Amino acid sequence: MLNTFPSPISAILDQRAEGHSLPAALYTQEDVFRADLDVFFRKHWIYVGLECDVPEAGDASVIDIGTTSLILLRDDAEHIRVLHNVCRHRGTRFLDEGQTVISKLVCPYHQWTYELSGELIHAPHMGKDFDTACHNLKPVHFKSIGGLIYVCLSDKPPTDVALLERVMEQRLAPYDIRNTKIAFQKDVIEDGNWKLTMENNRECYHCAANHPELCVSFIDLDFGFDPETLSDEDRAEAEDHMRQYAERTSAWEADGFPSSAVEQLAGNETNFRTQRLIIAGAGESQTPDATAASSKLMGTMTRKDLGDTHLWGHNCWNHFMGDHAVTAIVIPLSANKTLVRTKWLVHKDAVEGVDYDLDKLTDVWIATTDQDAELVARSQRGVEDPAYEPGPYSRFTESQLDNFATWYVERMRAHGY
Known part of the structure; x- marks a missing residue:
């Protein structure tokens, strides 16, 4: 049986070799899983949802992260709030995970009642001297960054999220x-x-062999290539692609659309990367034919040739295009199970069947997510095998994995492991 005698986490971190994947125990041990939740999902900023999850006053969305349950809601004044889903009486949860509509937060156990702002307004049978103001719901540190909701469950959230906020x-x-x-x-x-x-x-080394739908619009060369192993023809094509990238990025930025890569990775607390990527083929969107899925463009967009503004953090990835966006949230469930929640966004006034075709909108990333789930499951079975030992990353196509592993070890060390 695996992990019968778990190694101390610090000793496992010591085993990590630069340029190589992580030791098996960091993917399999239950104590590592609990430490990951504490370090990366409590003490760092994590992406949990969107303002459009709760478009109207009274809309609420509950997100569970480990043993923590959060309520994302829009209050009566139309303000976004994030509150702990825990009654201040005896700890009962108000709402189950998922979407709902509420006028007040009423504890189902003893009917303590709170405004959507979190203020306690009714606590029956608690006596005349009971101070309701001391028992308001606990708020959660959060930021709406361009409409994306990030939270930090720590009392001292990392301050370097300011760059993510400013850039995005x-x-x-x-x-x-x-x-x-x-x-x-x-x-x-x-x-x-x-x-x-x-x-x-964080790599597209696997894309050509595993994601035929995505590769209609995605360019795997964007994730690196080994020039020494390419044929002369393929090398010339890759170099030409890089030249086109520089030219396209320059033109986009001259038109007022920031596009160059911005990274805050190893050596920092908040981990993210963003860049405007070229879309292959028709060049409009990540759809089966790379043309736009929605005729009603996002926001103030008037062009379909502005590529894919990608953004990833340590628990998310996002793609923003002229006609729609795809956003994914990653939440650990156990050492060997992970929830990937993907949402497809369109203009709020876009009408299905009139402005966009739902199948065209979703086909590529439904297929890609299902394919990735199979690959991740195969990887998990591999790291659980006694024959597994950390292998070398490609310095050409997997440098971001090395960076992520380095950041992971750094942050674990910074929090006492």
């Missing part, structure tokens, strides 16, 4: 994510550790 508010402004709607949502539970899910997303 500007880059997301033309898409007006705050005024979108969710056209479709799909939850997939991957049979793998959350770090395998994130590693799989």
Whole structure:
């Protein structure tokens, strides 16, 4: 049986070799899983939802992260709130996970009642001297960054989220994510550790062989290539692609659309990367034919040739295009199970069947997510095999995996492991 005698986490971290994948125990041990939840999902900023999850006053969305349950809601004054889903009486949860509509937060156990702002307004049988103001619901640190909701469960959230906020508010402004709607949502539970899910997303080494639908619009050369092993013809094509990238990026930025890569990775607390990517083929959107799925463009967009503004953090990846956006949230469920929640966004006034075709909108990333789930499950079975030992990353196509592993070890060390 695996992990009969778990190694101390610090000793496992010591085993990590630069340029290589992580030791098996970091993907399999239960104590590592609990430490990951504490370090990466409590003490760092994580992406949990969108303003458009709760478009109207009284709309609420509950998100569970480990043993923590959060309520994302829009209060009566139309303000976004994030509150702990825990009654201040005896701890009962108000709401089950998922979407709902409420006028007040009423504890189902003893009917303590709270405004949507979190203020306690009714606590029956507690006596005249009971101070309701001391028992308001606990708020959660959160930021709406271009309409994306990030939370931090720590009392001292990392301050370097300021760069993410500054960069993405500007880059997301033309898409007006705050005024979108969710056209479709799909939850997939991957049979793998959350770090395998994130590693799989940060490289396209596997794309050509595994993602035929995505590769219609995605360019795997964007993720690197080994010039020494390419034929002269393929090398010339790759070099030409890089030249086109520089030219396209320069032109986009001259037109007022920030496009160059911005990274805050190893050596920092908040981990993210963004860049405007070229879309292959017809060049408009990540659809089966690379043309736009929605005729009603996002926000103030008037062009379909502005590529794919990608953004990833340590528990998410996102693609923002002229006609729609795809956003994915990653939440660990156990050492070997991970929830991937994918949402497809369109302009709030877009009408299905009139402005967009739902199948065309969703086909590529439904297929890609299902394919990735199979790959992650295979990876998990591999790291659980006694024959597994950390292998070398390609310095050409997997450098971001090495960076992620380095950041992971750094952050674990910074929090006492």
